[in-house]
Amino acid sequence: GAVVSQHPSRVICKSGTSVKIECRSLDFQATTMFWYRQFPKQSLMLMATSNEGSKATYEQGVEKDKFLINHASLTLSTLTVTSAHPEDSSFYICSARATGVWGNTIYFGEGSWLTVV
């Protein structure tokens, strides 16, 4: 299938600092990417929809000033967790819609483990 790459796979940051996670579509262009959060032994919860060239759309309850999303190109979306706190520790996963030869299918990245200490 199509490949969605996330970086870093694991990051530890101090409370109060910011951390950036990148999501790249490696073999297709994605006008729309999605960011999810997953706590241990729970399901994936949509945080926001990242739109290339425009503002992200956030889900209810997700603070847009805390979770900054930038989708500057057709292959890259970034999620920046600002002023991170221990409760932000989670598994963050992005997805992208692959069209054309990939048949309009949604693929996920490998996820990024964030630990705030």
Next chain:
Amino acid sequence: GENVEQHPSTLSVQEGDSAVIKCTYSDSASNYFPWYKQELGKGPQLIIDIRSNVGEKKDQRIAVTLNKTAKHFSLHITETQPEDSAVYFCAATRNSGYALNFGKGTSLLVTP
């Protein structure tokens, strides 16, 4: 928001047996229903999907059925193997877009 219900939450089968996971959804606009396999510490891996204009799809040992009238869809794994052990999530698109609502997951254990 719209919900996706998934059952069972855990499933244990003997190697070689079949496993069935069922999901229901409530958003009438949903038109794409993927299934993902997630291993510990990894991102979800797409294993099969089905669109609203199709009732059944099969890929080797894996099949998915969709009943759009009843708003439910199921994953069938035949001839299970220990390496099939993982958490499986069903999902449905929201508002005919491509954001997904996920079920709560099914932890499948295949014992030799």
